Amino acid sequence: MSGRRTGGRNRQGSRTVHRRRMTRQRRRQQLIRRSMIVLCIAFLCIIGLIFLCKKLFFSQTGKNMVQETGQIDWKGAPELDVELLDVNEYSRPGATLKQVNGIVIHYTANPGSSAMANRDYFEGLKDAHTTKASSHFIVGLEGEVVQCIPTTEIAYASNDRNGDTISIECCHPDDTGAFNTVTYQSMVQLTAWLCNRFGLTSQDVIRHYDVTGKICPKYFVEHEDAWEQFKADVQQQIGVLVS
Structure with a gap:
């Protein structure tokens, strides 16, 4: 068991x-x-x-x-640092720029600031919501050119002329608004290349002042001779590009 x-x-x-x-x-x-x-x-x-x-x-x-x-004919184009803004309603609306009838020159009114610092300011507006502002290009204190917005889109830069112009914002070292040599040279090169690209002449290059009466770019408003010389230098450079 x-x-x-x-x-x-x-x-x-x-x-x-x-x-x-x-x-x-x-x-x-x-x-x-x-x-x-x-x-x-x-x-x-x-x-x-x-x-x-x-x-x-x-x-x-x-x-x-x-x-x-x-x-695009890149002959005579400056070296571009393409740092496009995010599409947003405060600095890059993404609206199509259908025709380019002019180039508008601006100054940053922020002495000593760099091209990238100004670009980052435009980028920050999408969060700050303090104003609407931007530019297609910014020319820096060392002659560098930063592109913020494609030339196929409008920028918030030139008021009533936003819809048919390309804007160039330019850095300056001090309160006089005068541009240093390398900045000036890049401004001439960039402006001439854009004029040649879009079939314009130096007569189609204007100041922000010519649109609204704003003292911008300051040095070129206060020194008409310097402005005329800038346009002459641009026209000369255009001649080099088309020759």
């Missing part, structure tokens, strides 16, 4: 061990399946994020870069 009872207990114990083993195996399989599902979801999320980032980049930057670089 005792032997049979012992055998029954052994068989029952074996079944219990087997059930436990099977339970552990099922749990491991469930864990593996869940881990695979989590990994697949994470992989799909990463792929989706990469796709979204690429789409946003090319829709807001790449597209405009194609517009800027396609079918």
